[in-house]
Amino acid sequence: MKILVTGGTGYIGSHTVVELQQNGYEVVIIDNxxxxxxxxxxxxxxxxGIRPGFHKIDLTEKEKTSDFFRxxxxxxxxxHFAALxxxxxxxxxxxxxxxxxxSSLINLLQGMKENNxxxxxxxxxxxxxxxxxxxxxxEKAPIKKALSPYGNTKQISEQIIENTxxxxxxxxxxxxxxNPIGAHKTAIIGELPIGVPNNLVPFITQTAIGIREQLGxxxxxxxxxxxxxxxxxxxxxxxxxxHVVAIDRMIKNKCKKKVEIFNLGTGDGFSVLEVIKSFxxxxxxxxxxxxxxxxxxxxxxxxxxxxxxxxxLGWKAEKNIDDMMLSAWNxxxxxxxxx
Ligand code: UD1
Numbered sequence: 558m559k560i561l562v563t564g565g566t567g568y569i570g571s572h573t574v575v576e577l578q579q580n581g582y583e584v585v586i587i588d589n590x591x592x593x594x595x596x597x598x599x600x601x602x603x604x605x606g607i608r609p610g611f612h613k614i615d616l617t618e619k620e621k622t623s624d625f626f627r628x629x630x631x632x633x634x635x636x637h638f639a640a641l642x643x644x645x646x647x648x649x650x651x652x653x654x655x656x657x658x659x660s661s662l663i664n665l666l667q668g669m670k671e672n673n674x675x676x677x678x679x680x681x682x683x684x685x686x687x688x689x690x691x692x693x694x695x696e697k698a699p700i701k702k703a704l705s706p707y708g709n710t711k712q713i714s715e716q717i718i719e720n721t722x723x724x725x726x727x728x729x730x731x732x733x734x735x736n737p738i739g740a741h742k743t744a745i746i747g748e749l750p751i752g753v754p755n756n757l758v759p760f761i762t763q764t765a766i767g768i769r770e771q772l773g774x775x776x777x778x779x780x781x782x783x784x785x786x787x788x789x790x791x792x793x794x795x796x797x798x799x800h801v802v803a804i805d806r807m808i809k810n811k812c813k814k815k816v817e818i819f820n821l822g823t824g825d826g827f828s829v830l831e832v833i834k835s836f837x838x839x840x841x842x843x844x845x846x847x848x849x850x851x852x853x854x855x856x857x858x859x860x861x862x863x864x865x866x867x868x869x870l871g872w873k874a875e876k877n878i879d880d881m882m883l884s885a886w887n888x889x890x891x892x893x894x895x896x
Contacts, residue, residue, distance in 0.1 A: 559583045559631055560804060563616060563665065564638030565609065566593035568748045569680065569737055571601060572797035573636060575746070578605040580801050585610035585629065588639060592751060600745045616661035626668035634676035634804050637665060640710070643755055644684075644854065647707035658710035659717070666721050675726045676807040678800055681715055681733045683789070683820065683859055684708040692826075693789075693862035696733070696818045704854045715818075722815040730803045730812070735789035735822030735861050737796050739881040740888035747888035748793075757832060758790075758882070762889035765842045772844060774829050776851030781858055785829035789822035789860035792876035792884070796821055802872045813869075822861030823874040832878065839883040 560577055564570040565586030571593075574584050578601070586598070586609050595611070602608040614621050616639055626632075640658045641647065647654040662679075669677065685708065686694050687701030703709035718729040738758040740747030753769075754760045763769045777784035799821050806812060827835075833844055867873050876884075 558633040558808065559585060559629070561585050561587060561629070561632045561635045562609075562638065563587045563635065563661075564640065564680075566590065566595070566597040566611075567638055569734075569793055569796060570638040571597050571746045572741060572793045573638070573800045574601050574609050575604050575741065576794070576797040576801050577804070578607045578609065582801075582804070585612065585632070587612050587614045587616065587625065589613065589615040593749065597746060604741065604743055604745050616664050617657055619664045619667075622664040623668050623671065626672045626674070630672045630674070632674050633808055634678065635665065635669060635674065636678045636800055636804065637662065638680045640680065642707060644705045644707050645755060647705050647710075648854075651706040654706045654710055659713060662714050662717055666717070666727065669727060670721075670725055673726070676728055676804070677718065678730045678732060678803045678807070679714060679718055681731045682708070682711045683733050683735045683822070683861065685712050685715065685733060686859065688856040689859060692858065693824060693860050694820070695862040696820055696865055719816050728807060728812055729816040730807060731816065731818045732799060732803060733818065733820050734796060735791050735820070735859070737793045738790050739792045739794070739876070739884040741794060742884060744884075744887045744891035747885070747892070757829065758885050761833065761836050761844060762885050764846070765836070765840060765844055765886070766889050766893055770845070772833075772846040773849035774833075774846055775849060775855060777848045778851075779857045781828055783828050783830045786855055787826040787828050787858035787860065789824065789826055790832065790878060790881055791822050791874050792881045795874040795876055799866070799870065799872045802870050806870065819866040819870055820861040820863060821866060821874075822863055824861055824863040825878075826858060826860035827878055832882070835878045836882045836886065839879050840886045
């Protein structure tokens with residue numbers, strides 16, 4: 558069975574390609590390489606022994622996208638990762654974010670419809686919940702007004718898939734990720750942030766290895782036990798495995814609704830200081846950090862209620878925070894050797 562993975566050379570995409578191949582799927586990747594490297598295709602092959610198909614296509618280009626689908630009518634399902642994802646940048650460049658994330662999805666769905674390809678798994682985010690009124694947050698929690706154009710593209714994309722499915726054969730599974738971190742155990746693939754990382758874990762590992770001077774912890778006056786913000790961190794390989802389960806579910810016609818929504822997290826919340834402590838424990842490195850101002854747009858705390866994903870998908874995150882931090886550290890060290 559052939560699966561199209563858009564954004565398949567990216568961080569979560571590459572880990573998902575590996576899991577799909579290791580579960581017997583044939584994978585073809587579409588990526589425009591705007592935030593990833595072609596070498597990732599070689600690295601996937603190093604891990605699995607199988608080279609995925611690769612097409613350098615920008616999904617905002619309608620003709621090229623529909624041409625791809627015309628030539629690949631045998632695709633059984635699509636996993637759509639390809640999107641811009643930097644929250645701060647989206648505030649600076651809203652049109653770029655709306656254009657890229659929305660037109661890509663529209664072109665993709667049109668290509669799918671025209672060729673009778675009906676299964677799509679979509680990369681969404683817990684950002685759609687904003688600061689939830691109740692924790693842990695369930696899939697039934699209300700969608701709050703988005704705090705950034707990036708977050709808004711996730712909300713709009715979910716709606717586009719819902720609306721399209723109600724008038725076509727398209728079925729969707731929307732996966733709302735909490736905070737994916739860590740890397741593959743081989744340290745052959747992982748997160749490759751270009752420039753200064755926005756996210757916590759790459760900033761920690763880059764500081765520890767000497768690329769960054771100091772980590773700024775954004776605020777210690779939140780109403781949390783240690784005052785720092787709380788997130789639900791999930792190992793990227795656990796997350797990748799959930800995509801295989803979702804694709805299986807669609808292909809085997811096990812979906813109970815045209816569009817299903819699942820939270821993907823561990824169900825546990827960790828504060829920024831707890832993440833740092835875990836890192837120091839597994840790496841043996843003392844991290845240089847200090848408390849700085851809160852970051853605009855950050856929410857205080859969020860973690861997932863994972864009951865629905867656990868029971869309905871039959872999937873559960875297995876790795877704990879120490880596993881996640883150790884794999885992130887091993888990856889940073891592997892990168893050092895490549896730099
Ligand atoms: C954000 C988005 C999420 C998006 C993800 C992708 C929101 C609410 N969340 O997650 O939707 O999918 O980025 O990039 O918009 N921190 C520090 N110092 C740092 C960096 C981070 O203290 O240098 C703290 C943050 O304040 C936060 C935690 O670490 O409490 C995690 O931050 P980050 O990794 O950037 O992820 P989110 O902001 O949770």
